[in-house]
Every structure is written in C-alpha cells, then in structure tokens.
Amino acid sequence: MKKRFPLIFFLLFFILAPGTGEAFVPQTPHLLHLVVGKIKQPVGIEAFQTRKILNYENTGKDFAELGEKLIYLYPNRLRSEIISDTMTSFSVESDFKFIKVMDGVIVSHDKSLVDLYTDILLYRDHESLLNQLALTGIDTEKVSFQRVNDTICYVIGRPLEKGKPFAGLWIAKDSFLPIKYVVEKNGWLAEFFYNNWQRVSKTWYPMQGSIFLDNQLFAMVYVESVNLKSGFPSSLFDIERIKRSHPQNDPGSFEEHDERIEKFKKLYE
Numbered sequence: 001m002k003k004r005f006p007l008i009f010f011l012l013f014f015i016l017a018p019g020t021g022e023a024f025v026p027q028t029p030h031l032l033h034l035v036v037g038k039i040k041q042p043v044g045i046e047a048f049q050t051r052k053i054l055n056y057e058n059t060g061k062d063f064a065e066l067g068e069k070l071i072y073l074y075p076n077r078l079r080s081e082i083i084s085d086t087m088t089s090f091s092v093e094s095d096f097k098f099i100k101v102m103d104g105v106i107v108s109h110d111k112s113l114v115d116l117y118t119d120i121l122l123y124r125d126h127e128s129l130l131n132q133l134a135l136t137g138i139d140t141e142k143v144s145f146q147r148v149n150d151t152i153c154y155v156i157g158r159p160l161e162k163g164k165p166f167a168g169l170w171i172a173k174d175s176f177l178p179i180k181y182v183v184e185k186n187g188w189l190a191e192f193f194y195n196n197w198q199r200v201s202k203t204w205y206p207m208q209g210s211i212f213l214d215n216q217l218f219a220m221v222y223v224e225s226v227n228l229k230s231g232f233p234s235s236l237f238d239i240e241r242i243k244r245s246h247p248q249n250d251p252g253s254f255e256e257h258d259e260r261i262e263k264f265k266k267l268y269e
Contacts, residue, residue: 031171049068049224066082070079088101101246189214195208
C-alpha cells in the first residue's frame with residue numbers, strides 16, 4: 001500500500017497542477033475531421049427551402065420570399081435554382097469555381113456574399129472545408145473557446161481586435177455541429193447561423209438558418225424537405241458547358257444579391 005502512495009500522489013499532482021487540467025483544444029484539421037465525421041458526406045442531397053429576404057422594397061411588403069431548390073452532388077458540387085413564375089435563375093459551384101445565370105444570361109462568376117451560407121453544407125471533407133475557410137480569410141491556425149448563447153463552441157479564427165467581430169467558424173463542443181459562420185468581404189461582415197440540425201439517414205442538415213449583414217438581420221432560411229438522392233446528370237454542374245450555352249452579361253452589371261445588399265445598406269445609413 002505504501003509503495004502505491006507515491007504513484008497516486010504523482011497522478012493527482014499532474015491532474016491538478018496549473019494548466020494541466022485545462023480543456024483540450026484540437027487543431028483545425030483535426031477539429032474539421034471531427035465535424036465532417038459527424039455530418040457525413042452522402043452521395044447527393046436534394047433540398048427545397050424558402051428564403052425570406054427582409055426589407056425588400058419591390059414587393060410592398062417587409063420581406064420577399066424566394067423558393068429554392070438545392071442539389072448537392074458530393075464532393076464539392078452544388079446547383080441552386082430559384083423557383084419563380086417571374087424569373088429563371090440558377091447558380092452552380094463546382095470544385096471552387098462558380099457561375100450564375102439569370103433569365104438565360106451569365107451575370108456573375110463570383111459567389112455572392114450572402115450565398116456563402118452554403119459553404120458549410122457543401123464542403124463535407126475536411127481538406128476542402130479547410131481550404132474554403134482559408135479562401136474566405138479565416139485564420140485557420142487559431143482555435144479557441146467561446147459561448148454562443150448557451151452553447152460552448154470551438155472557434156476557428158482569430159479576432160483582429162479584442163471584442164470586435166471577426167471571420168471564423170463556431171462549432172458546438174458537445175455535438176461537433178457548425179452553428180455560426182462569419183465572413184468578411186468587400187467591407188461587409190456576414191454572419192450565418194445554422195439551427196435545428198436534423199439527421200437524414202446517416203447525414204445531418206440544418207432545417208433553419210439566418211443571415212445577418214453588419215449585425216442586421218438580412219434573411220431567414222426555412223428548409224421544407226431534405227432527400228438523399230444520387231444519379232444527377234453531370235451536365236447540371238458543368239460550368240464550362242454552361243459558359244458555352246449562355247451569353248455573358250455586360251461587364252459591370254450588378255449581380256442580383258449585390259443590388260439587394262446595397263438597398264439593405266441604405267435602410268440603416
């Protein structure tokens with residue numbers, strides 16, 4: 001019994017010594033590996049959702065509703081189609097390339113700020129997700145803890161100034177589900193929130209979300225259905241084919257969401 005005392009004393013000292021009892025903080029690659037291990041990467045997903053854009057001037061209402069169909073073909077391909085009687089619009093993202101077509105004309109090769117909402121849903125292998133976070137300007141070398149409402153989160157990203165908003169990804173510590181994604185672009189700060197994650201077979205998908213621009217609510221997302229599917233035609237995601245079959249809009253024309261952002265900004269000036 002006496003021989004075991006020094007060993008027990010040593011173990012207690014090690015556990016209770018300053019610094020040694022702190023929570024383990026994984027590095028970004030390992031943390032993202034845990035995230036994608038949780039949400040999984042199916043062959044494909046078809047989701048139908050409604051996006052409510054607030055303070056939209058053209059409708060005479062406080063918001064405009066857009067029906068959307070999202071087709072994910074993993075890895076790293078997404079087609080988003082607007083469901084509307086008055087316009088046709090779709091965008092395609094494929095292996096970090098992007099194109100958007102409105103009424104038969106190519107209007108953009110750059111993903112709109114508010115559409116970065118789908119980054120966390122599209123990139124479901126940890127290397128691609130890490131690459132996308134870095135492309136949006138997130139400091140992927142820094143991981144810390146923060147609380148969002150009542151949820152303790154791992155946070156990937158580094159604040160430029162203490163107490164100021166910063167680009168990053170917030171991941172719930174207990175579930176490894178992403179709940180907040182913040183991006184800075186062209187002088188704007190966009191905050192994306194992912195709520196009500198639900199399991200569909202072996203994968204997970206958020207059924208509600210919200211988008212904030214410079215701390216003001218811009219849009220809310222409500223998902224009506226999520227189905228696992230495969231066998232989507234590769235032509236749906238062929239950006240080069242889309243380029244050949246659609247004319248290019250005049251340089252300098254406004255992209256649809258950029259116009260909405262500018263109108264939104266005026267409301268708070």
